[in-house]
Amino acid sequence: MPASPARPTPAQIRRWRQYLADERAEAAVYRDLAGRRDGEEKQILLALADAEGRHEAHWLELLGEHAGKPRKGDIRTRMLGLLARRFGSVFVLALAQRAESRSPYEADDDATDAMAADERIHEEVVRGLATRGRQRLSGTFRAAVFGANDGLVSNLSLILGIGATGVSSSIVLVTGIAGLLAGALSMGAGEYVSVRSQRELLEASQPGTETETALPHLDLEANELTLVYRARGMSAEEAEEHARVVLAAQQTQTGSVPISVPELAEGPADEHEAIGTGMGAAISSFCFFASGAIIPVLPYLFGLQGLVAVIVAAVLVGLALLGTGAIVGLLSGAPPLRRALRQLFIGYAAAAVTYALGYLFGTQVH
Incomplete structure (x- = not known):
């Protein structure tokens, strides 16, 4: 790697100062996260903060007298710090994992090979910490997220399909509420049976x-x-x-x-934690399906009719699908925008097909 010139250029100074600010901000994020944890996770996060401190020292050495006043980190790192101070949840770890994956050090000759390697390892460390949180969330949270998505898509499709036949808005409203209750009860019962069956299978294996x-x-x-x-x-x-x-x-x-031996007993215990409880999954599934299914009904509850109600319902559901898709993307470590757009496309495609079928059926009836 070529050595940096004795007198850095203005462009280098600007870049190094930004790196310095980002390293300080990232170290603060890890310290804030560590403050909300204890035991091994706390120690790991503090070690990550110390590593960012070593990177900070590298840029300070290069800058020398040009270090100037402390600058703010980039907007993404500052937002991450805000979330870490307020929440400290698995969502913040998932965001930190993505931030580590975007390190520019591999392509920058002024960063050492060790620093670039550190950032790659940091991504895996944060991925491991985020995985622990994902496992704790995966049972009930899975039922919650997918319950909400099912409610959004199925009830929007039902309302648009019925509305396209030309029936009155009051019938559409009653249909939407009936779909909400039927779907929420079905989802809750299905989740309870599914999770209980999984737990019983695991218990039978102990x-x-x-x-x-x-x-x-x-x-x-x-x-x-x-x-x-x-x-x-x-x-x-x-x-x-x-x-x-x-x-x-x-x-x-x-x-x-x-x-039994400890190493054999730990597997089923971890799986039980990841699956969650049957009642917790059922309640989450019922509530989140209902919270999703109520959104396309809202325009009709507030008296909107016809095409206006359809457009408002579609827009509201679209925003909700973008939100749930982004959350799933964050938790899975995937690009949140891509997951959000995929969720939106799938939801709108299902609703469009149902609307078209309802329109054709209504045309034939009339």
Whole structure:
């Protein structure tokens, strides 16, 4: 990498000062996030802030007397800092993950190779932290987001399809409310059954406690216990060693020794957390489907009729679809604008098809 000139150009000074401001702002974001956490996550975030401090020192050294007064970071980093101070949620981590992925250091000869590598690693570190939050949200949040989207699209399609047949606005309103209630109840019941079934399947896969009573009577030479651990994913050598430890502990203790091992028990527990509870998923699904389904009904509730009501309903639903699509994009680490536009296209396409079918049906009837 070529060395920077002894006397930096005005363009370099401007760029370095902006880098310096961005590094300071990013370090502040990580410290703010760390202030809302504890344990290992807090330590990781503080370590990220320290790394940004090393980058800050690099730009200060290059700038020397040209450092000048502290500047503000770019608008995205400042907004990220505001969100971190107010919320500190997985959404902020998802935004920070995307910010790290946009680092310009790889293409800048004035940044060291180590700094560019740091930024790539920082993205993975933040992705890991965001993944923890996504797992905690994924059960109930999945039901919430997709419930809202289903409510938006299905009820808009229903209202436009019925409205296109030429019936009165009062019939459209009643149809929309009926669709809201039927869809919300169906979604809630479906989510409850789905999540409960998943949890019951996971519970059926956990080691049974009754088998512990068989340990004192096992043939030490045959050692059938090794088969238990091999069936759960251990190699033959690992299973034999672990079975030996369990049986030795059984001989030296008067109490029972669990037949399961920690590393095997953690998997189902994490999966239970990710799936969520059946009642929580059902309530979220019902409420969010209803909150989405009410939006296309609002114009009719406020007395609008005909084409005006249709346009207002479509615009309101479009804005809501953009919002939910962007949120899903943020949480999944994907570009939020692309996910928002995809959500909008799918929703409008479904509504357009239903409207066309309703119009054709109404024309034939009349």
